[in-house]
Amino acid sequence: MVTAAEIRQYLQEVSDPEIPVLTIIDLGVVQQIYLQDQTWIVELTPTYSGCPAMQQIEVDLLAKLKEKGIPNAQVKHILSPAWTTDWISEEGRQKLRLYGIAPPVNEPDKTALFSEPPRVACPKCNSQNTRMVSLFGSTACKAHYQCNACQEPFDYFKCLK
Amino acid sequence: MQETALFEYVLRLSDDSLILAQRLGEWCGHGPILEEDIALTNISLDLIGQAISLYDFAAELEGKGRNHDQLAYLRYENEYKNVLLVEQPNGDFAMTLLRQFFFDAFRLPLYEALMQSPVAQLAAIAAKSVKETRYHLKHSSEWVIRMGDGTEESHERAQAAIDHLWRYTSELFYEDTHDHTLQAAGQVPTMAAIQTKWNATVTSILQEATLEIPKNNWKFDGGREGRHSEHMGYLLSDLQYMQRAYPNMEW
Numbered sequence: 001m002v003t004a005a006e007i008r009q010y011l012q013e014v015s016d017p018e019i020p021v022l023t024i025i026d027l028g029v030v031q032q033i034y035l036q037d038q039t040w041i042v043e044l045t046p047t048y049s050g051c052p053a054m055q056q057i058e059v060d061l062l063a064k065l066k067e068k069g070i071p072n073a074q075v076k077h078i079l080s081p082a083w084t085t086d087w088i089s090e091e092g093r094q095k096l097r098l099y100g101i102a103p104p105v106n107e108p109d110k111t112a113l114f115s116e117p118p119r120v121a122c123p124k125c126n127s128q129n130t131r132m133v134s135l136f137g138s139t140a141c142k143a144h145y146q147c148n149a150c151q152e153p154f155d156y157f158k159c160l161k
Numbered sequence: 162m163q164e165t166a167l168f169e170y171v172l173r174l175s176d177d178s179l180i181l182a183q184r185l186g187e188w189c190g191h192g193p194i195l196e197e198d199i200a201l202t203n204i205s206l207d208l209i210g211q212a213i214s215l216y217d218f219a220a221e222l223e224g225k226g227r228n229h230d231q232l233a234y235l236r237y238e239n240e241y242k243n244v245l246l247v248e249q250p251n252g253d254f255a256m257t258l259l260r261q262f263f264f265d266a267f268r269l270p271l272y273e274a275l276m277q278s279p280v281a282q283l284a285a286i287a288a289k290s291v292k293e294t295r296y297h298l299k300h301s302s303e304w305v306i307r308m309g310d311g312t313e314e315s316h317e318r319a320q321a322a323i324d325h326l327w328r329y330t331s332e333l334f335y336e337d338t339h340d341h342t343l344q345a346a347g348q349v350p351t352m353a354a355i356q357t358k359w360n361a362t363v364t365s366i367l368q369e370a371t372l373e374i375p376k377n378n379w380k381f382d383g384g385r386e387g388r389h390s391e392h393m394g395y396l397l398s399d400l401q402y403m404q405r406a407y408p409n410m411e412w
Contacts, residue, residue, distance in 0.1 A: 049289055050210025079214060080285035082292065113302050113369075134196035135300055136203040140293075144196065160292050 002070060004033040007040060010068045017056040018139055021099040024057055028087025031078060040065070040073040045083045047160070048140040085160045096157060097123045102145065104159040120156045122147035132156075163346060166339040167280065168222040169242065170349060172232070173385060175215035176243035179233055180393075181264060182208035183400050184251055193254050200300060201257070207293040214286045221282075230411075234404035238394055239387035246329040248384070248393045255318035258304045259326055262366070265298035267333045270358035274350035283348075302366050309370025320372055327375045332382040333359070 011030055016022045024030055024044075031043035042061060046054050058075045065073040085104040088096075093103035100123050107118045117132035127149035135158075137144040142155040185205035192198025216229035247264060251257045272294055275287035308319040334352040343349040367374060383389065403410060 046210070046289075048207060048210060049214060049293060050206035050208070052206075078285075079289045080281070082285070082289040113299065113306065113366075134200060135296065136196070136200035138199070140203050140206055144199075158296075 002040075002068075004035075004040075007033050007042070007065065007070070007073075010064060011042075011061065014057070014060050014064050017053045017060070019096070019099065019101065021095045022088075022092050024061065026089045026092030026095060028089065028092070029057070029083060038072075040070055041076050042073060043076050043078050045078050045081075047083050051140055083160070085157065088157075100124065100154055101142070102154060102156040104157045107159040117143075118156075118159065120145055122150060122152055123154055124152040125150040163342060164222055166342040167283075167348070168219055169339040170343055171215055171219040171222065171283065173242045175212045175219055175232070176241050177247050177264070177268075178208040178212040178215065179400075180241070180243045180396065181247040181261075182206075182212065183396060184247065184249075185257075185261075187251055188257065197254070204261070204297050204300070207290075207297070211286065211290045211293070214289070218282050218286065230404065234401050238389055238397055241384075241389065241393070241397075242387060243384050244329065244332045244335070245381055245384040245390050246326065246332065248390060248396055249326065249329065250392055252322065252325075253318055255308055255315065256322040256325070258301055258308065259319060259322035261297070262301035262305050263326060263330050263333070263363070265294060265301050266359050266362040266366075267355065269294045269298050269362075270355050271350070274355065278348050280348050298362075302362075305366055305372070306370040309367070309372040316371065319370065323367070323372055324375050324377075327377070328379050328381045331380045332384060335382060335385045337385070 008025065008030065012023050012025050014024050016024060016027055019027075027047070029044050029047065031045055033040065033042050035041070042065075044054065044057065044061075054077070061075060062073060065071075088103065096103045102120045102123050105118050105120060117135075119128055120130050120132075121128055122130050122145075125147060127147055129148040130145050131148060133144040133146050133153070135143050137155050137158075141158060141160070143158050144153070145156045146153045182205040185201045185208070188198060188201040189205075190198065192201060212233065213229050216232045220227045220229060220232060246260060249256075249260060269291070272287040272291040276284050276291060278284045278287070305319065308315040310316070334356045336352050340349065340352065344351055364374070381390075
């Protein structure tokens with residue numbers, strides 16, 4: 001009989017469709033995994049309410065478990081507690097950086113208007129001399145930055161708390 | 162009775178989100194600069210996501226087996242309970258951003274209050290959505306200030322947008338027996354509490370932006386009761402086209 005820990009291990013092989021270097025475990029969207037009436041339930045929490053990747057993640061996750069001999073698993077979408085970028089693992093943050101996406105940094109009060117955007121290191125040259133181009137980037141979870149030192153334009157994974 | 166009230170309440174929240182998202186989506190490919198094209202559609206996407214969660218919850222409360230698509234796409238105009246503000250046409254960039262600002266300044270304190278609701282699912286949706294809404298309000302506030310305190314033309318356009326939209330803002334705080342039922346049960350905040358916070362935000366941002374609050378207190382409402390402006394029918398014909406042409410279609 002398979003265990004919840006083993007299932008979690010299998011899910012290390014399911015990647016985020018938008019950021020394929022990250023697994024859904026790295027991303028921190030998998031919550032409780034438990035057996036209910038002979039069916040494995042995997043709880044998923046969305047990053048952003050409208051994230052279109054969630055449906056694909058569900059499909060990929062169920063396909064992976066089927067491949068591992070668990071054909072009748074189910075995904076349960078939960079909203080609470082709400083996902084935060086703090087749940088991205090240390091390994092996940094390292095993978096993001098290597099992939100060219102700056103991982104989230106602790107941001108000051110987001111409600112402050114015209115506040116200094118967070119200091120984000122360039123994922124290519126590691127310079128702190130970068131600037132925010134737009135608060136909204138290629139996906140809901142990212143902002144658009146550019147490095148002033150090496151000119152590299154890059155995505156920054158916004159801090160969500 | 163309480164369930165009917167809660168269903169109506171959640172439906173109003175969902176409809177506000179969906180209809181504003183549809184308007185913002187019209188900017189896709191038409192933004193004044195690429196960054197804003199992306200920003201407005203990102204915000205639209207957040208609102209659609211929030212609408213899905215809210216419609217799912219409304220459908221569950223209703224208990225008639227409808228799903229979120231049926232609620233979003235297969236109702237008639239008088240069954241939509243969104244405020245008139247969100248269905249108003251995009252106009253120019255100033256009109257769109259002022260409409261957004263008035264809405265965000267309302268939604269943020271509302272979500273913050275609903276996070277404390279004993280209705281668990283409503284509190285969960287609010288806690289999820291509040292984080293996104295903070296970004297939206299920051300974005301719209303900064304633009305209002307930039308336009309108001311910008312060039313002569315941007316100032317004029319921003320003031321014209323305020324003068325036009327002001328008549329739709331008081332409806333944000335509409336209340337009827339459904340609200341009163343839920344308020345008595347301690348499930349939702351009073352609109353007076355939300356309005357106090359809205360006034361504070363709007364006053365301080367418009368002052369910073371050197372823009373003026375209109376003296377004219379002419380007010381429009383009706384959306385919460387399903388009586389909409391002439392623009393709503395055109396919007397719905399776009400929004401509902403696919404479901405009407407291909408019933409029950411899914412992506």
